[in-house]
Amino acid sequence: MNAEVQVPAPDLSADTRYTHIMYALHLLAPFTAWILAVVAIIMGIVKSDDIRGTYLESHVRWLSRTFWFGLLWIVVACVLTWILIISLVGILVAWIPGLALFVWYIYRVIKGWLTLNDGKPIA
Numbered sequence: 001m002n003a004e005v006q007v008p009a010p011d012l013s014a015d016t017r018y019t020h021i022m023y024a025l026h027l028l029a030p031f032t033a034w035i036l037a038v039v040a041i042i043m044g045i046v047k048s049d050d051i052r053g054t055y056l057e058s059h060v061r062w063l064s065r066t067f068w069f070g071l072l073w074i075v076v077a078c079v080l081t082w083i084l085i086i087s088l089v090g091i092l093v094a095w096i097p098g099l100a101l102f103v104w105y106i107y108r109v110i111k112g113w114l115t116l117n118d119g120k121p122i123a
Helices: 013-032 035-051 055-087 096-117
Strands: none
Touching: 013 035, 013 055, 013 096, 035 055, 055 096
């Protein structure tokens, strides 16, 4: 007799809400000197064992990469802005690197959040 044993899927509703909160914190982070992004990263580290092997793991990884690459780009944008201001030629365009970083960061957060809302992993 072949009896298939079906393992019930884990209930991810609480973890999904938790991940939605992380996305909300990241979305608000640029307006709080990135403090909320640090809080969200810590939340992701705390929750990483609970979501391992689920589609939520890809979202926590996505947010983590967004944060760390964003931090790298903040350094690059600051250096570039400083060079543009010192040269006096670019004093009128010195705000562009910061704006580009802001748009990139918000785009990644919204793209990930919409994918989470669809219940899919993010690549």
